[in-house]
Amino acid sequence: MQTAINPSSEGVEANTPAVAPAPVEPPVVQVERLSKQFRGVGALRNVSFDIGRGEIFGLLGPNGAGKSTLLKLLLGFLNPDGGTVRLFGSSDLTASHARIGYLPEQPRYHSNFTGREYLEFQSRLAGLSGRDAKTVAARALKTGGLEDAGRRRIRTYSKGMRQRLGLAVAVSAGGDTPPELLILDEPASGLAPEGQAAIREVLLECRKQGSTILLCSHQLTEVERICSQVGILRAGRLVALTALHDESRVMITATPRPRAMELAPHLVEYLEHLHPSVAIKGGVQPEEPLYVSLPTGPSVAHSAALKAAAIRAIVDALWDITAVRVEHRDLESIYLQAVRPSTKEAGKPDQNGKAGDVQVAMTGKTPGQAMPADGAGAGENSSQDAERETAVYAAAPTTGAESNGPSTEPLPPLPTRAAPQTQPQPDEAPLEERWASELGRRYPEQEER
Amino acid sequence: MEATAQQPVAPPQTSAPAIQARRNPPVFGQLVRFTLRDYWRTAWPFLNLAILVAVHSLFFKYQSGQGHFFAVEYAATAGLALLSTAVVFARAGRAESYAILARQVPHAVYTGALMLSGWIIAGVGYLLSTLFDVLYFSRWITGQAPLEWRTPTNYLMGSIPVLVAAAFVVCLTALLSSFVTTSAVRLGIMATIAVLVMSFDSRNFPVDILRPYLQLVPPVLAPVAGALKFATEPDNIAVVSLGLLAGYTFLMAAAAIVMSSNRELILE
Numbered sequence: 001m002q003t004a005i006n007p008s009s010e011g012v013e014a015n016t017p018a019v020a021p022a023p024v025e026p027p028v029v030q031v032e033r034l035s036k037q038f039r040g041v042g043a044l045r046n047v048s049f050d051i052g053r054g055e056i057f058g059l060l061g062p063n064g065a066g067k068s069t070l071l072k073l074l075l076g077f078l079n080p081d082g083g084t085v086r087l088f089g090s091s092d093l094t095a096s097h098a099r100i101g102y103l104p105e106q107p108r109y110h111s112n113f114t115g116r117e118y119l120e121f122q123s124r125l126a127g128l129s130g131r132d133a134k135t136v137a138a139r140a141l142k143t144g145g146l147e148d149a150g151r152r153r154i155r156t157y158s159k160g161m162r163q164r165l166g167l168a169v170a171v172s173a174g175g176d177t178p179p180e181l182l183i184l185d186e187p188a189s190g191l192a193p194e195g196q197a198a199i200r201e202v203l204l205e206c207r208k209q210g211s212t213i214l215l216c217s218h219q220l221t222e223v224e225r226i227c228s229q230v231g232i233l234r235a236g237r238l239v240a241l242t243a244l245h246d247e248s249r250v251m252i253t254a255t256p257r258p259r260a261m262e263l264a265p266h267l268v269e270y271l272e273h274l275h276p277s278v279a280i281k282g283g284v285q286p287e288e289p290l291y292v293s294l295p296t297g298p299s300v301a302h303s304a305a306l307k308a309a310a311i312r313a314i315v316d317a318l319w320d321i322t323a324v325r326v327e328h329r330d331l332e333s334i335y336l337q338a339v340r341p342s343t344k345e346a347g348k349p350d351q352n353g354k355a356g357d358v359q360v361a362m363t364g365k366t367p368g369q370a371m372p373a374d375g376a377g378a379g380e381n382s383s384q385d386a387e388r389e390t391a392v393y394a395a396a397p398t399t400g401a402e403s404n405g406p407s408t409e410p411l412p413p414l415p416t417r418a419a420p421q422t423q424p425q426p427d428e429a430p431l432e433e434r435w436a437s438e439l440g441r442r443y444p445e446q447e448e449r
Numbered sequence: 450m451e452a453t454a455q456q457p458v459a460p461p462q463t464s465a466p467a468i469q470a471r472r473n474p475p476v477f478g479q480l481v482r483f484t485l486r487d488y489w490r491t492a493w494p495f496l497n498l499a500i501l502v503a504v505h506s507l508f509f510k511y512q513s514g515q516g517h518f519f520a521v522e523y524a525a526t527a528g529l530a531l532l533s534t535a536v537v538f539a540r541a542g543r544a545e546s547y548a549i550l551a552r553q554v555p556h557a558v559y560t561g562a563l564m565l566s567g568w569i570i571a572g573v574g575y576l577l578s579t580l581f582d583v584l585y586f587s588r589w590i591t592g593q594a595p596l597e598w599r600t601p602t603n604y605l606m607g608s609i610p611v612l613v614a615a616a617f618v619v620c621l622t623a624l625l626s627s628f629v630t631t632s633a634v635r636l637g638i639m640a641t642i643a644v645l646v647m648s649f650d651s652r653n654f655p656v657d658i659l660r661p662y663l664q665l666v667p668p669v670l671a672p673v674a675g676a677l678k679f680a681t682e683p684d685n686i687a688v689v690s691l692g693l694l695a696g697y698t699f700l701m702a703a704a705a706i707v708m709s710s711n712r713e714l715i716l717e
Contacts, residue, residue, distance in 0.1 A: 075551055077714040094555050098472050102551035108544045110483075112490035121483050125552040127474025136468055169548055175468040183551075 026089030028053050028181055028212040029074065034083035036069055036236075043069045044236045046083070051229070056203065056213040058223035058244075061233035062339055067216045068105050070233070071185055074214070075102060087181065096181075098126070101173035105185040105216075107166035111155030115146050115165050118154060122169050136172050143202060144168030159190040167199060171206060178206040182213045188222055200226055224331040232338040240338035248297035249327050250307050254283075254290045254319035261286060267317040274306055283319075290319055296326060476554050480562035481569070484537055488570060493536050497529055497574050505581050513586050515598040519607045519680035522578055523614055529574040530615040531622055534567030538626035544716045557710035564623050564702065571615040575608070607680035613695050614676060620701035629709040645670045672697070 027050035036044040044066045051057045061067050072078045074085055076093030087096035109118055119140045123133035141150045144164035149157065157165065167187055173179040182203070188196040196219070203213055203226055217223050223230060224244060232240040256264075264283055271278050275295055283290030294310055296303040307324075314321060488494070508521045541563050550556060586596055623629050624638055647654050648666035675690030 072714070077547070077550065079711075079713055094553065095472075097551060097553045098470055100551065102548065104544065104547040104551075106544050109548060110487050110545050112487055121479065122548070122552065124479045125474065125476050125549065125554060127471025127553075128468060132468045166548070173470065173552070175470045177467060177469070179470075 025053065026086070027051055028055075028088060029057070029214060030084075030086040030089070031070075031074070032084045032086075034070070034073060034085060035081045036066075036073060036078060037081050042236050044073070044080075044233075047233070047236075047238045048083075049231050049238060049241055051212060051214060053212055054207060054210065055229055056207055056215060056227045058227035058230040059214060059216040059233065060218070060220070060223060060230055060335055064235075065233040065339075066236040067233055068185055069236075071102075071105075071183055071214070071216060074183060075100070099174065099180040101170035101179040101182045103166045103170040103182075103184040103187050105189075107162045109154050109162065109165060109169070111153060114151050114153055115141060115144075115157070115168075116150040118165070119150075119168060119172060123172065123175075126173060126175065128175065132175075136176055139176055140168040140172035143171050145198065160192065160195055163187070163190050164195070164199075167202065171202065178209050178211040180211060182206060182211050182215075184213065185216045186218065187215065188217065188219055196222060220331050220335060230331065230334075232335055234339045240334060242334060244331060248295070248300075250294040250296045250303075250310075251323070251325050251327060252290075252292040252294070252310065252314060252321060253323040254292070254314050254321045256283065256287065256290070257318040257320055260318035263317040264290075267313060267319075270313050271310055274310060275300070278310075289322070290314070472553070474553060476552070477558055477562055480549075480554065480559055481566050484541075484563060484566040485569060487540065488533070488537060488566065491536075493533070497532070497570070498577075500529065500532075501525070501574060501578050501581065504578070505585065509582055509585060513582055513596060515603065515607065516681045518582060519611065520677060522575060523611050523677050523680070525578060526571050526575045526611050526615045527618045530567060530571035530618040533570035533574075534564065534619045534622040535626075537563050537566050537570075538623060538628050542626065542628045542716055546716055547714070550714060555710065556712060556714065557706045560623065560629055560705055560709035561702075563628070564619050564705065567619045567622070568612075568616050571619065572612060575611060575615070579604070606683065610676040610679045610691055610694070613691060613698060614673070617673065617694055617698040617701070620698050620705060623705040624701055624708075629705050629712060631712070634708065642670075 029049075029051035031050070032048050034044055034047045035042070047066075047070065049057075059067050059070065069078065073080055074087065074093070075097070076085075084091060085093065087093060088099060090096055113121070116137050119137035120130075120133045123136045123140075124130070128136060138150075141147050144167055146161060146164055146168065149161060154162065154165065167184075170182055170184060171178050184203075187203070188199050191199065200222060203215070207213060215223065215227060227244055229241070229243045231238050261283075268280055268283075271280060271292060277295050279293040281291045281293075282288050292310060292314065294303075294307055296307065300306070311321060311324065504521060504525045509518075541559065546559070550559065583595075583599070584590065588595060621638075625635050627635070630638070644663070645666065648663050649668060649670075651660045651663035654660050654663050672690040672693035675686060676694040678684070678687035679691045
C-alpha cells in the first residue's frame, strides 16, 4: 500500500499510475542525491528535491548547514561528489545561466564602476546591444530604487544599496523581463523593514511574470510570507521539505485487523480521491501501522466532512484507529523542530545520513505533510508532538467506534452503517467488491472530489 | 537608512517592447574590456608607471644601444606582465566574480580574457617605455640625430621576443593563480621551475644524492633567455629559441584554459 510520497524521502517509492501520464514539463530545478564534501567533511549529503515552474522555494537552515554550497552547486561553481543537478531539464548548468538571475550571499561588485556601468556590463554579458543594455540598466536601477545612485561608484554604496544593486543585477539577467529562475542568497540581508517589504514586492511581481524563485534566507517571516515550499537543511542534509499555507493537518494512525490487508488497496484508492494532498504511509506489511495525513483548516473546503469520511472509510476497511490528532504548525515551529537534533539522532550514530531526521513526506501533487518517521507510532514521538502544538484526540484503540474522544472541531454526524463483517458469507460477493461498492454508494460526493 | 532608500524598490516593468537575453553571446571581448577598465581605475597603473620611470632612470641614462634597449625592455616587460597578470587574477579571485560567472561566462573563457588583459597591460607598458626612450634620446633632448638602429623594421623584429616573453610570463602567472589551479598543482609547478633553474648549475642543489640526476635534465628553460637574441641577431639558435618559447607559451595557455574549466570556484 505505497502511495505517491515525496521522492526526497528515501526508501519510499512512488506509485505508478495505471494511466499513462501526459508529457510533463521537467522541473525547473531538479536535484537528486546531491552530495559534496570539503576535505572529507560532508557539506551536503544526499539532498534531493524539485522545484516546479512558478514556485517560490525557500531554503532554510542554520549557518553552515550547506545552503550556499547547494546554490553554488546549482550554478556549477562547485562540482558535486555525487548526485545530479538539472536546471530546466538540462545538466549543462553554464548554458542554463542564460535563464538565471543570481544574487550572491555577499553582494560584492566591482566597486570602481558606477551602478549604471556595472548593470550595463551585466546586460552586455547577456548578449544585449549597447543601446538595449542602457535601457535595461536604467530599468534595473529603477527596480532597485537606485536611480539617483546610478552614477555613483559602487564603493560609495551602503550595504543595503549593494544588496539592492545585486537584486537589480539578478532581476535584469533576462533582459527587461525577469529571468526564468532567480537564485537569491539572503536577498533581504542588511535591509531595513521597508527595504525588505520592497524586495518582497519585487519577488512577487517576478513570480507573477513567470519566474521561479529559489530563496535562501534566515528570515522566516519573509519566507513564510512569499514561499510556497520550503526545504530545511541541517548539517548538509535536507531534513524537511514541506509546502506552506496548508500546514494544518489531521494525522490518523491505525493498526490493521484481520483481513484488513485485503481491503488496503481499495482504501488507499478511496482516500487518495478524497483530496489531492492526502498522504498515506505505512500499512504495507502485516501488522504495520497505517498513517494518513489529511489537510484541514479554514482554507480546505469541507474539511470536517473530509475527516469524517476518512475515519469512516478506515474503520470500514477493518483498521483500528489508534490516534487522531490535528497539527497546527507555523514555519518557525517546523524550522526549530527540523534543525534540532532529535532524540533518536542523539542516541544513534548516523550511518546513512538519514537516521533521526524529521521525515517530511509529500504527495506527488501537493507537498506539505509531516509524516512519522519509519516505523514510529504516534506515541513514540511524544516530545516532538508537544512541540508541534498538537491537539491530540483520544488515542484509545477502537474497533469501529464512532468517535475517538473530545475534539476541538465537532465531527459531523456519521451515516449509519452496518457492523463490519469479518467473515464473508458463502453466497455473497467477495468482501473487497462489496466494500468498494458500498463505499461508493455512501460517499459519492467525496469520490467525485 | 541611506538617502537613496527613500526611493521605493519598483517591480520590473514590462510595458516597453521586450528586450531578451541571448543564448551564447560573445562575452570574451566584453570581459577583456571590463577587466582593463577595472584595472585602469585602480592604483596599479601608477605603480607600473613608477616601475618604468625607475627602469629608465637606472638603465637608459647613458645609452640606448639596440642590444641594451631590448635586453632591458625584455626584462622590464616581463616584470610588468608578471605584476599586471597577478593583479587581474587576484581581483578575479574575489567574490565579485560570482556575479560575472553566474552569467553565460564559462570559467575558461574568463581565464582567457584575464590572460589577454594582463598581456595587453604589459604591452602598453612596453609601448610607453619605448616612447620614453624615443623622447629621451630624441633630437629635442640630446640635440643629436636619432639613434641609427631604431628603424621600424628593427623595432618590430626586436619587439617580437619581448612580447612573446611577456605572453610566456602571463601564462605562467595564470598557472600559478588560485583562480586557475589548485594549490597542489601550483606547488608542483613551482617545484618544477626550481628544479629546471637549478639544473643549469647543479652544484648548488641542496640534496647531494640528486645532483648527478639533475645534471641529466636538459636545459628546458634556456629558450627563455635565448629568445632575446632574436631581437639583435636572429640566427638559427635565436629562431629556435623563440619558437620553443612560443611553444611553451601556447602549451601553458592551453593548460590554463583546460585546468580552469574544471576548477571549482571558492572565492573570498
